[in-house]
Amino acid sequence: xxxxxxxxxTPEVLERVTSATLMGMGAPADLAHLVAESxxxxxxxxxDSHGIIRLMEYSGWVKAGTLIPHARPEVLWKRExxxxxxxxxxxxxxxxxxxxxxxxxLAKEFGSATVVLRQSHHIGRMxxxxxxxxxxxxxxxxxxxxxxxxxxxxxxxxxxxGTNPFAWGLPGPQGHNYVxxxxxxxxxxxxxxxxxxxxxxxxxxxxxDKNGNPSTxxxxxxxxxxxxxxxxxxxxxxSVLIDVAAGVxxxxxxxxxxxxxxxxxxxxxxxxxxxxxxxxxxxxxSQLFEGKMKGSSPSAGPKVLLPGEHESNVxxxxxxxGIAVSNGVRKNIVGLASEFGVSLPEFE
Amino acid sequence: xxxxxxxxxTPEVLERVTSATLMGMGAPADLAHLVAESxxxxxxxxxDSHGIIRLMEYSGWVKAGTLIPHARPEVLWKRExxxxxxxxxxxxxxxxxxxxxxxxxLAKEFGSATVVLRQSHHIGRMxxxxxxxxxxxxxxxxxxxxxxxxxxxxxxxxxxxGTNPFAWGLPGPQGHNYVxxxxxxxxxxxxxxxxxxxxxxxxxxxxxDKNGNPSTxxxxxxxxxxxxxxxxxxxxxxSVLIDVAAGVxxxxxxxxxxxxxxxxxxxxxxxxxxxxxxxxxxxxxSQLFEGKMKGSSPSAGPKVLLPGEHESNVxxxxxxxGIAVSNGVRKNIVGLASEFGVSLPEFE
Numbered sequence: 291x292x293x294x295x296x297x298x299x300t301p302e303v304l305e306r307v308t309s310a311t312l313m314g315m316g317a318p319a320d321l322a323h324l325v326a327e328s329x330x331x332x333x334x335x336x337x338d339s340h341g342i343i344r345l346m347e348y349s350g351w352v353k354a355g356t357l358i359p360h361a362r363p364e365v366l367w368k369r370e371x372x373x374x375x376x377x378x379x380x381x382x383x384x385x386x387x388x389x390x391x392x393x394x395x396l397a398k399e400f401g402s403a404t405v406v407l408r409q410s411h412h413i414g415r416m417x418x419x420x421x422x423x424x425x426x427x428x429x430x431x432x433x434x435x436x437x438x439x440x441x442x443x444x445x446x447x448x449x450x451x452g453t454n455p456f457a458w459g460l461p462g463p464q465g466h467n468y469v470x471x472x473x474x475x476x477x478x479x480x481x482x483x484x485x486x487x488x489x490x491x492x493x494x495x496x497x498x499d500k501n502g503n504p505s506t507x508x509x510x511x512x513x514x515x516x517x518x519x520x521x522x523x524x525x526x527x528x529s530v531l532i533d534v535a536a537g538v539x540x541x542x543x544x545x546x547x548x549x550x551x552x553x554x555x556x557x558x559x560x561x562x563x564x565x566x567x568x569x570x571x572x573x574x575x576s577q578l579f580e581g582k583m584k585g586s587s588p589s590a591g592p593k594v595l596l597p598g599e600h601e602s603n604v605x606x607x608x609x610x611x612g613i614a615v616s617n618g619v620r621k622n623i624v625g626l627a628s629e630f631g632v633s634l635p636e637f638e
Numbered sequence: 639x640x641x642x643x644x645x646x647x648t649p650e651v652l653e654r655v656t657s658a659t660l661m662g663m664g665a666p667a668d669l670a671h672l673v674a675e676s677x678x679x680x681x682x683x684x685x686d687s688h689g690i691i692r693l694m695e696y697s698g699w700v701k702a703g704t705l706i707p708h709a710r711p712e713v714l715w716k717r718e719x720x721x722x723x724x725x726x727x728x729x730x731x732x733x734x735x736x737x738x739x740x741x742x743x744l745a746k747e748f749g750s751a752t753v754v755l756r757q758s759h760h761i762g763r764m765x766x767x768x769x770x771x772x773x774x775x776x777x778x779x780x781x782x783x784x785x786x787x788x789x790x791x792x793x794x795x796x797x798x799x800g801t802n803p804f805a806w807g808l809p810g811p812q813g814h815n816y817v818x819x820x821x822x823x824x825x826x827x828x829x830x831x832x833x834x835x836x837x838x839x840x841x842x843x844x845x846x847d848k849n850g851n852p853s854t855x856x857x858x859x860x861x862x863x864x865x866x867x868x869x870x871x872x873x874x875x876x877s878v879l880i881d882v883a884a885g886v887x888x889x890x891x892x893x894x895x896x897x898x899x900x901x902x903x904x905x906x907x908x909x910x911x912x913x914x915x916x917x918x919x920x921x922x923x924s925q926l927f928e929g930k931m932k933g934s935s936p937s938a939g940p941k942v943l944l945p946g947e948h949e950s951n952v953x954x955x956x957x958x959x960g961i962a963v964s965n966g967v968r969k970n971i972v973g974l975a976s977e978f979g980v981s982l983p984e985f986e
Contacts, residue, residue, distance in 0.1 A: 309947070323928075358878065369913065370718070370719070370747070370748040370749045370750075371718070371719040371748045371749045371750035371751070372748075372749030372750055372909070372910070372913045374914065383773050391893070395761060396750075399718070400718040400719045400720075400748050400750070401717060401718045401720030401752065402718075402719035402720055402744075402748070402750045402751050402752035402907070403717045403719070403750050404749065404750035404909040406914050409757055411982070428957060429887075431779075431907075439930075442934055442944070443931055443934055443942050444943075445935065445936075445939075445940060445941075445942045445943065446931070446935060446936075446942040447933030447934060447935070447936045448933065448934040449934075450930050450931055450933075450934045458875075458876070458879050460882060460883050468878065468879060468882065470872075470876065470878075470879055471705040471876040472872045499923050519871045520870070520872050521868045521869025521870075521872065521873055522868070522869075523943075524818075524820045524868050524869065524873070525869055527806075527818040527820070527945040528806070528818065530816065530818075530931070530944065530945055531808055531816060531818055532923055533944065534808060534816065534920075534923070534927055535777055537921050537923075538915055538919070538920050538924070539777075539911065539914040539915055540914075541915075543923065544923065544927045545929075546927065546930040547923065547926055547927060547930070557909075559723065559750070559779075559907065559909070561720070561752040561905075561907070562720070563887065564889075565657055565717065565720045566720075566722065566754050567886055567887055567889075571886065572882075572886050572887075575882070575885075575886050575892065575895065576886070578883055578895055579881070579882055579892045579895060582787075582798050582892075582894040582895070583791055583794070583878070585796065585798075585799055586790055586791055586795060586796040586797075586798045587793065587794060587795070588793075588794075588795045588850060591793075592791070592793060593793075594791050594794040595792075595793065595871075596794045596878065597875040597878055597879065632847030
């Protein structure tokens with residue numbers, strides 16, 4: 291059985307395994323459960339790079355003492371439509387969950403809200419949070435400056451920027467919200483690291499090597515190369531604004547000025563849609579809009595997708611059929627859990 | 639002297655010429671002055687596609703009765719951090735100016751604000767507004783669903799979306815703010831129309847023809863083709879969110895459902911930075927960040943630019959040296975002014 295062979299697990303098993311591992315690292319049960327649910331949700335919607343594989347990264351931070359596993363996030367202050375959340379360098383997902391509850395509450399009360407997350411570790415997949423904002427009848431935006439300068443700006447040849455994701459959610463007409471969530475790098479760093487581990491190449495136009503030349507060799511990223519931004523100067527400009535705005539407002543600092551390799555300086559913004567339009571009106575118009583989008587599909591070939599539709603489809607399928615985990619990932623997690631004195635009988 | 643030959647004019651002359659033409663169309667002097675200043679500012683920062691050439695489009699709407707030249711925008715309601723501005727189908731720049739004053743005021747009071755513009759005509763270059771928000775010490779975001787479905791979504795072959803621009807501003811360290819302002823289409827429709835008028839080709843990857851095949855022939859846009867979105871599925875997703883969110887909240891409707899070819903359903907969002915960090919701190923960190931950005935430049939070749947730096951440079955140069963206007967554009971404006979009984983001695 292090779293490392294790339296896969297076994298199928300139910301989300302419940304993966305949540306238990308993840309939760310137990312996190313508790314082994316020192317997380318209280320409620321926080322471990324929250325983080326596990328968030329990670330497995332990423333697997334469920336098809337973004338394995340943001341799923342349980344992150345346990346490896348998290349365990350490194352716990353061992354290094356830069357992630358405080360028992361720390362609980364705190365609302366430092368609230369003032370009209372703004373608030374500052376301190377993660378106290380605990381679990382980022384717990385910080386983001388508190389921030390999200392707060393931004394939803396403030397947006398309902400003041401119509402518009404901005405919440406900043408400081409001392410926050412990796413918050414996971416940002417689409418989760420704007421999806422929850424949309425569930426609450428809000429338009430939600432999330433931007434995050436990621437620790438570690440690995441992306442070259444447009445026209446540049448050295449890494450300056452983080453992968454600085456951007457997410458945007460809006461209530462959708464049926465079955466799923468419109469959820470956009472992307473790295474401002476052409477590809478997410480996590481996917482390149484995965485490809486390097488598997489010895490795979492990545493698509494042209496995503497990467498330069500340490501000399502600034504185009505490369506498809508994933509390992510070049512960790513050997514002094516840099517990812518490129520999506521969409522030329524436009525994606526690069528978004529990444530710059532995210533790095534500076536989210537980096538400075540959170541105190542996390544732009545990646546290039548605090549290259550510690552961790553920390554998610556994050557801004558959540560939300561607007562209460564119901565102040566401007568009835569939710570049912572938004573939904574019925576979106577329904578008509580979707581018909582036009584589908585009608586733009588080529589006669590031969592796949593249908594045009596709405597933002598979040600792919601994730602919704604994968605969620606439906608994986609909730610039923612389970613989640614495939616490679617033996618390599620499984621053995622890695624079993625190994626790191628054992629370092630924390632945790633055995634994972636369901637995973638062995 | 640051919641149509642493409644150019645003459646240089648001072649911004650003051652262009653503002654007088656533009657203002658006089660707008661008054662000829664029926665604009666009160668103050669509104670004409672406001673719109674003229676905004677259009678000439680676009681020329682000054684180097685975006686001629688959003689400059690005085692727009693008089694041609696505007697005059698068409700005035701003649702068709704779809705732009706009410708004497709209408710004044712109105713704050714329909716204000717409630718905590720939200721407001722709705724009605725442009726009453728007058729000049730979009732006047733609507734946007736009132737919306738911007740409002741969003742700045744509300745963001746100062748409530749920390750976070752969202753203002754929606756309804757019945758708004760073309761508001762001009764969105765960078766102008768987020769730049770003003772940044773001048774006021776705010777982080778500003780503007781999104782706008784443009785009338786007229788001319789852009790195919792990712793994977794689609796028929797036009798569904800508007801060119802739906804996105805703008806984002808943040809106070810910068812020296813000389814200029816960080817201002818990002820881009821069309822979610824690969825190229826702005828205005829630039830393709832200009833290219834078609836001049837018989838020029840546009841860059842590959844920007845356009846498909848009426849059969850869904852890649853094209854570089856600008857005229858294909860008006861012959862049943864479609865522009866493409868920037869950045870693949872990411873830019874397409876942004877365009878979808880803009881079309882639905884700004885289209886529905888404003889009542890302007892997504893472009894594909896109200897294909898009247900005009901109207902800018904717009905959302906302005908602003909956050910008061912000073913609630914989270916001193917402006918001087920933002921500026922000093924940005925200064926360090928800029929050094930790193932410049933340091934990413936290749937040893938041979940142009941320096942990496944910050945968002946808004948190009949526009950700031952062009953503004954400096956054109957403020958000194960004046961603005962080049964082609965004879966074709968000049969004659970067109972002289973001609974349309976005369977239709978409204980206005981002579982433009984400074985322009986003839």
